[in-house]
Amino acid sequence: MTSPRPGAAARIARLVRDPRRAVPAVTSRLERRRRRKGLPLRMSQADRRLLITADVDLTGLGLEIGPSHNPLLAKRDGYDIRIADHLDREGLLAKYTGLRPTQLIEEVDYVLAPGRLTDSISDRFDYIVGSHLVEHVVCLVSFLQDCEALLKPGGVLSMAVPDKRYCFDVFRERSGLGRVVDVYRAAPAVHTEGAVLEHKLNQVRKADQVAWSEGFAGTYHFSNTMERAQLWAAQAAAGEYVDTHNWVFTPHHFRLLVRDLHELGLIGLQEQAFHDTVGPEFYVSLSVDGTGPGLTRDELVVLSALESSGPTPRPVIVT
Numbered sequence: 001m002t003s004p005r006p007g008a009a010a011r012i013a014r015l016v017r018d019p020r021r022a023v024p025a026v027t028s029r030l031e032r033r034r035r036r037k038g039l040p041l042r043m044s045q046a047d048r049r050l051l052i053t054a055d056v057d058l059t060g061l062g063l064e065i066g067p068s069h070n071p072l073l074a075k076r077d078g079y080d081i082r083i084a085d086h087l088d089r090e091g092l093l094a095k096y097t098g099l100r101p102t103q104l105i106e107e108v109d110y111v112l113a114p115g116r117l118t119d120s121i122s123d124r125f126d127y128i129v130g131s132h133l134v135e136h137v138v139c140l141v142s143f144l145q146d147c148e149a150l151l152k153p154g155g156v157l158s159m160a161v162p163d164k165r166y167c168f169d170v171f172r173e174r175s176g177l178g179r180v181v182d183v184y185r186a187a188p189a190v191h192t193e194g195a196v197l198e199h200k201l202n203q204v205r206k207a208d209q210v211a212w213s214e215g216f217a218g219t220y221h222f223s224n225t226m227e228r229a230q231l232w233a234a235q236a237a238a239g240e241y242v243d244t245h246n247w248v249f250t251p252h253h254f255r256l257l258v259r260d261l262h263e264l265g266l267i268g269l270q271e272q273a274f275h276d277t278v279g280p281e282f283y284v285s286l287s288v289d290g291t292g293p294g295l296t297r298d299e300l301v302v303l304s305a306l307e308s309s310g311p312t313p314r315p316v317i318v319t
Contacts, residue, residue, distance in 0.1 A: 060126025117146035141184035200229035211280035252303035
């Protein structure tokens with residue numbers, strides 16, 4: 001493990017010592033920001049890192065999947081972390097130069113080939129982290145199975161997951177258990193034509209934002225035309241990978257899916273910790289040793305249904 005930069009060592013030590021103690025204070029501070037009407041919630045990287053890693057032992061060996069241009073746990077900050085992404089560092093630099101800041105891009109340890117994570121990664125880890133990752137995977141069940149296989153005993157998968165009510169998926173239906181299981185059985189290599197069409201046709205921006213917090217005012221605009229969506233769909237039909245929000249969640253809906261998949265014997269992971277939506281995302285940790293959500297299935301069904309009956313969106317202007 002490399003030596004952390006000045007100031008980073010103390011921050012890491014505080015997180016490792018007992019990160020859960022700080023989470024309520026972070027949440028309280030973020031709630032005060034949330035109440036500023038008309039402003040999207042802006043959370044610092046440190047606050048997000050704390051919420052995502054509150055149930056992770058950061059002294060162990062970690063894996064971050066898909067950090068692209070903005071890793072959560074950087075090697076330069078002293079974390080013993082490996083990076084898996086769809087391109088190597090040079091490829092990521094070429095992809096994001098001129099579009100996103102590139103100074104934080106680090107060396108990629110595992111360039112992911114099409115297929116299962118375990119086809120590209122043979123090591124085992126104390127924890128795996130991902131930010132806005134799980135909604136992109138081709139198969140939700142296979143992804144969770146592979147993360148379980150890559151974790152050491154006692155290991156944790158911890159993720160920040162977009163809440164569809166506060167991002168460009170707001171007009172989409174949530175992913176049902178039936179489709180989750182059907183995709184697993186069909187085992188497509190890339191996102192299907194239908195999945196790409198659904199995502200591209202219904203993607204919106206709100207006041208030119210792709211994500212926002214509760215109470216953020218603005219008018220919705222569709223992001224893509226029918227013609228553009230059809231072009232992407234044709235690429236998917238031809239077997240090309242088209243980046244897509246393949247899975248759409250709200251917090252308790254996601255918890256219910258994980259519970260059902262575990263009860264069906266499709267995954268061994270269970271919920272270890274959960275933090276409800278802050279800004280546009282919620283936080284969940286899963287492990288083989290997790291004890292579940294602490295709610296009955298009936299209770300999760302009701303909470304999930306309540307999430308789908310929120311306020312009616314403002315009128316949409318088609319661009």
